[in-house]
Each structure stands twice: as structure tokens, then as C-alpha cells.
Amino acid sequence: MGMSNNSYRPLWLKGGLLYAKALKESGYSPVEVGLGERDFYVDVESETSITMSEAEKLIEKVRPEGNVDVRVNAEVSPSTEVPSHFKILNISVHHPDPNRQLVRIRGVAFSSEEQLKDYLSWLEKVSEIDHRILGEKLDLFSFHEESGPGLVLYHPKGQIIRNELMNFMREVNSSMGYNEVYTTHVYRSELWKISGHYDLYKDKMLIFNHEDDELGIKPMNCPAHILIYKSKSRSYKELPIKFSEFGHVYRWENKGELYGLLRVRGFVQDDGHVFLMEDQLEQEVKLLVSKTLDVLSMFGFSKDNVKIYLSTRPDESIGTDEQWEKATSSLENALKSLKQPYEVKEKDGAFYGPKLDFEIKDSLGRSWQLSTIQVDFNLPERFKLEYVDRDGEKRRPVMVHRAIFGSIDRFLAILLENFRGKMPTWLSPVQVRVIPIISEIQDYAMKVMQEFLKQGIRVDLDDSSETLSKRIKGSYDEGVPYIVIVGKREASESKVTLRGRNNVEIRGIPLESAVSEIKGEISRRDVNQTALERLRS
């Protein structure tokens, strides 16, 4: 079964409709049938919940004919084929308004038992690549009841991946002229009152009183960067001024909204702010868009898998018509000059300015919004930002907020799922594992390890007294990209046997070639195992 379920959607919808009809005939009140990513759903108006066994029993009452009067929420038409094999996956309850309760029954429908079985085992496989499961299995991070929901602790291996991601982003940022800053986590409420977060965002902020001050933990980094901008007078010659920061922010999301690393209460953004003149906007955005696309492609998200949305002025907004017009066309022109297709989301911009959002499609066909480029007229106004122009007059700069990963935490989760835990070598916590076949090879194994270490490659040694098979399996399970096997043969010839992913193995590689090819793969930050490919040819 492929990773895309699109071909089943018409059949599921048909199944959902037939199931809704069976519900109706059994005295329930189905009101809507729709499609989820991996299933159909039927919303039933009901004051009580419906149990799994009740829902399953109704499957027997499904008849291949007839219609039912419900709202349909799907982008496809139901198939003319009639499914015969159903499975109820999940039942949940929600309230569209306080006086109404809808029970949502999720299920799938297929025309053969085999299809259904295949699909269920696929679903099971998919659940194994859930980043929450992988994170635990690979010993990357954990959550604890004692620390609090939505607050993650990274283990040594998780932190290696985060550091790699941040180092990479440091290079990207500096190539665009950003200067990295560090700003504290706690600020007087005064700052949040000026920025407007206090009024707009207060319920999501952590605010506390201490001594005579009221203080708040930052939910965003921009006000801090603004203070740095304001620390001295700025000339038009300096603009654009660009600050970047791996800013650790806290947003007290509602408990029900938390979801592994994809939705946490404390996370790190690869944040950046640009202070510039309006006529520098287009140029800057162009740079950002092309860099962003470059970065995403480094992780295998090619142009075809990236969608850009341009959000325009909403009804409620600040700033002049002229400013909006200018900013929006700057964004648009940047995209056009890069020949980059995009979609417009009318009136979906922030109240303070238009924005571009980047959405990627992962290898499971799911979409994630990652990068964002937002123009802001509001904060420069609120903080009365200025620069001295050529004519000596003080003028107000425009600000751009931008993040490419978005959140390091979230990006890590998406990568984990996208690569099913088998991260590219440069991101792998252990890049090479040396396995000596028998203990007499110990000395050579140590020498091999040293050679990798000298090149800064993360290598370890598994000389435990387990069988070769077991140690190889263990390495695969941990997602180690390269296994170097050494036995008597290799030791006598200064060679190694190299094992990559997918059971690919090459014997008799000179040690130096293995080291240098793997080093090359890592420093190029290749997504695929190019060292293996090169050594094989």
C-alpha cells in the first residue's frame, strides 16, 4: 500500500454515507459525513456518547443501497463501487456550540477483506513513525508529569540533532547578513504593554509578580530585538539591520492543544528580525524566499513539495493603504521575479502586515506550515523606531519577522516522521558504529574508531559479547546510518566492511576511503547515503 490514501477516498466517502444511513435507520441522527486524512467520519447528534461496540454492531446493518440526508464535507465524490468491509477506528465527541453535542465516529471502508487488512497494518506502521514513539525509542527527548505538560526535556542524542539544526541555521543566517543576539527570557510587563502582547496575548503568557514588579516570560522575541535596535540611533546607511536568535519562548497553550513536539508550551524559534526601509523590502524578501527554498530542499522538500501562501490585508488592520499596497506588492514581486508559484489567501494577513507562509508536504503526504515571512508596520510604530535618513530627517523603519524552521522542536518532529527515524547522516546522533566480529580484533576496531573520530565523525564501538546479527539489528533499530564491520580479513588488509541502510553492504573498502567518503557526505549535509553510493560505483 502506498503512502497516499487518495485512491481510497471516494470509497471511504461512500462507506461513510452508507454507514450514516445505517445509523439513521437505527434511530441515530447523523448530520454530517466527511473525510479525514486517513478515514471517513460521521457526526451524529446525540446527548450521550456512543460506545465502540455499539458503533461496530451497526456495521452489520449497512446496506449497499439508498441515500441519507446529511451534510457532506469532502473534496471528492463518493465512488459508485460499494464497500463491503468496514472498520470503526475511533469515537470522539465535540461541541460546535455549548448546547449541541456531536459524536464523531471515524472509520474506513474497503471492498475486500484483504484491502482492509493491508490498510490496518499500514496504519499500525504509520503509528510507529509517530515522532512521540520514535523520540522515546531513539532516546531523544521525554516529557514528565513532574515537569509539566508541554515542556520537553532533550536527552543527549536529541540535543545533538538540535545543535546540528541550529549550526546549520547559523550558517544560513550569517550568509544572509544576520547578526546573532541573545536576549533574556523574562521582562517587565511594561515591555509587553508597549508591544501590545499584554492586551492581546495575556492569557497565553506567563505573568508573575515579584517584589514590586510584574514580569512576563517572553512569548516572542521581537520586542527584545527592538530594544537592541533602539539602543542607539540608526542611520539609513546601516539598514537593513538583521538580528537572529534561537529564542526560547513560552506560550501557555491550552492543555488539549498540546501534541508531542508539534505543540509544546516552551520551544525555540529560529527567529530573525529585519529593520529596513520600505523600498528595501522587495530585495530582502527575495533573498529570504530563495534561501528558505534552498534550506527546505536540503531536507528533501523539493519545490514541488513546498507551497507558498501570500496573505493580504484583513478588514481589521493598522497602517495606511499606501503602506499595505507597497508591502504586499513587494512580497508579490519577489515571488514573481523568482518565478515562484504561490497562492493568495485574501484578507488572511496579520493585522499589522501581509505575510508569506511556506507549507511543506512530507513523505506521508501530510502538510505542515513551517517558514514564515511577515511584514510589520505595527511594532515600529508602537516602539517609535527611527532611523536618520539621507536628508537628516528621522523616518520610521519597517520590520520583517521571519523564521525558516519555524520552531526547532517542531521541525525536529517533522523530520523524524518524514525520515521515519532514519535521519540523514549529518543529523544522526551516532553516525558510525564499529562492530568487531570477535574480540581479538579489538585493537584494529579501536584504530578504526580513532580514524573516524579524528575527522570529527560521531562514532562508537559495539564490542559487547552479542552475536554479530544482534549487534547489526540493534544498530539498525537505533537508526545508525553506517555500520563498520571488522574481522580478521579486514584487520589484516587495513580495510573495512561497510553496511548502510536498507541492507546494503560493501566489503573490502580501504579504511581511508570509508572515512573520507562518509566525512564528505556529512559535510555536504546530504540527505541520502551518498558515501555508500560513491563507494559502490
Added chain:
RNA sequence: GCCGCUGUAGCUCAGCCCGGUAGAGCGCUGGCCUCGUAAGCCAGUGGUCGCGGGUCCGAACCCCGCCGGCGGCUCCA
């Protein structure tokens, strides 16, 4: 935050319906095997059954509250 479901060893789970104070596999520790390619064999270790209260002679099991997790709603990086 709201609604539903759920919580047993480090992990995955059985036992709960029909109350008599816990069991498997993996892991971990030790031993055997000195081994050439995705789980070798044997033994041992491991749990205030999420927390608190109630019912009962007796609670993992029944009831209530709280906390965490999951699935939705809403929201978002």
C-alpha cells in the same frame, strides 16, 4: 479550556466484566557460546497496579475526586 477514552515492571501489553494483595515478551544483570551479516542459549533482576479518598473482612479489579496520556473541538510555531 470543553467532551470522550485511557493509565499495570524501563518499554509493549495480559489480568479488571464475575474483588481473595500480580503475569508474559523485550530490556537490564550474570553465565555459556569466539561467533562473518536484521532478535543464539540458560539463569537472574525488576511493579505502593498514576495519586488521593470511599465501599468491603479483603480492591489492580467496584464508586468518587485529582493528575498525566490519547482522540476530537477550538487554536497555533
